[in-house]
Amino acid sequence: MIDRDHLYLRLAVDLAILTVREGTLQVLVITRANKPFQGRPALPGGFLRGDEDIPEAAVRELAEETGLDGSTLHLEQLRAYGAPNRDPRGRVVSIAYLAIMPDLPLPTAGSDASSAAWAPVGKVAGTLSFDHDEILAEAVERARTRLEFTTLATTFCAPAFTMGDLRNVYEVVWGHELDPRNFSRKVTNTPGFVEPTGDRRIPEVGRPAALYRAGAATTLNPPILRG
Template identity: 45%
Template sequence: MSRLTLPPQATQVGLAVDVAAFAMHGGELRVLLVQRGALPHARDWALPGGFVYPGEELHEAALRELRTETTVQLEPRHLEQFYTFGEVNRDPRGRIVSVAHLAVLPHGTVHVTAGGHTLGAEWLSAHQPPALAFDHHAILDKAIGRLQLRLEYGNLAMEFLPDTFTLPELQGVYEAVLNRRLDKRNFRKRLLSQGILTPSGERRTGVGRPAQLYRRAKHARIAAL
C-alpha cells in the first residue's frame, strides 16, 4: 500500500496549546502567567503553553505545559478547549496554530513558582494584565468572555469556591469575573430560584451574624456549551 503524502501546496503547520488558568485570590479574578525564558519574547509575560508532542492528546498537552512551566500540580476543577488561534503571523517562528484551553484551579491555589525553562510565574490580574507575548492578550480576552458566558449557562462560578460557601462568596465570584457590581437582592433571588444550590445545614461563624452555607445541588453539573 502506498503511503499517503501531502500535496506540494500544503502548509507545514506547528500545533501548540495555550492555557488560560484562572483562580480567585483576595476577591479578584487572577490568571496564571509565566515569564518566558527563551526567544522569542524572552522575559515577557505569557500564558503557559507549548508545542503538542506526537501521539499526545490536546488536553494532555495542556496539563503537561501547565505543570511543567509552573509548580502547579493540582488537577484543575475545570478544563476545556474554547478556541483555536491560527492567524498567519501570530508567531515569528513560523505557522503555528494554538488550541487554547480554559482552566479553573482549585480554591486555595495561591503559591506558584516557575518551572522548566520559565523565569517566573505569578497570579496576576485577569482584567488588567501586563503586556503579553504573541497574541496572548487576544487569547486572554477570549477566555474571559468564555468564562463570563459559563457563569450564566454552565454553573462554573462554584468551581472557584470550596465545597461549601456563602451566597456573598458566590456573588463575589460573579462580580470578579464580570468585573462589575451586582444587586445583592436580585442576585440571591435569581440564584436560589434556579435550584442549583442546596443548604449544607451548616453556618459559618465569625464577625456578625452566622452565614448560611450552601453547596452545589446534586443535579446541578457544569453544562456543556
C-alpha cells in the first residue's frame, strides 16, 4: 500500500562563512543562546519567514546573528540538508550557503546568538550543533576546490605579493605544505594567474623576492591541483 501522507516540514538556512585570519583558515561561528544545543557553537542560520525568498533569509540571518552584511558577500548555495533527525525540534530542511572572502570584519552577536566570533576550522570541527560539522566539512572541501580551479587565492594577498605569500594561502586552505619550486612553476605557467610587477621585496634576512600582482584570469587553465 502506498503511503500518501504528506510531509510537513520547516525550511531553514545555514551559513558557512570562511576566511583566512592569523595564518589559519577560520569560520564564523555563534554560540547558541536558546535550546536546543544552548551554549554550544553552531554556524549562523535560522528559519525562513513566510514572506521571504531563501537567499533573503540567508542575508537576514547572517546580519541578525553576527552583524555581517551578507549582501556584500558572494553567497553560493552549497546544498540542502534534510536528514530526518538533523534537528530535535522536528523535520527541518536547511539550505546551506558558503562564502569565502578576505578582510571580513569582526562579528557582533545578536538575535538568538549569545556570542559570535571567528574560529580556526581545526579547532571547532567536531564540536558544532545539529549537523553543522557535516556542513562545515563540505564547505571547506568546496573552498579547497575553488582554489584549484579559480584565482580566488590572490584576493587574500596584498596588491603586490610574493610567490611565498600566495603559496601560504594555498597551504592554509588546503591544510598541508607545498613544494615551493613546483608551486611557483605551476603558477607562472598558468596563463593570466599572476603578473610580475618588476619590483622585489627586500627582507631583513634572506634573498630578495620577486613581487607579483593578480592577473586578468578568473579561472585557472590548467588548474592548480592538490595532488
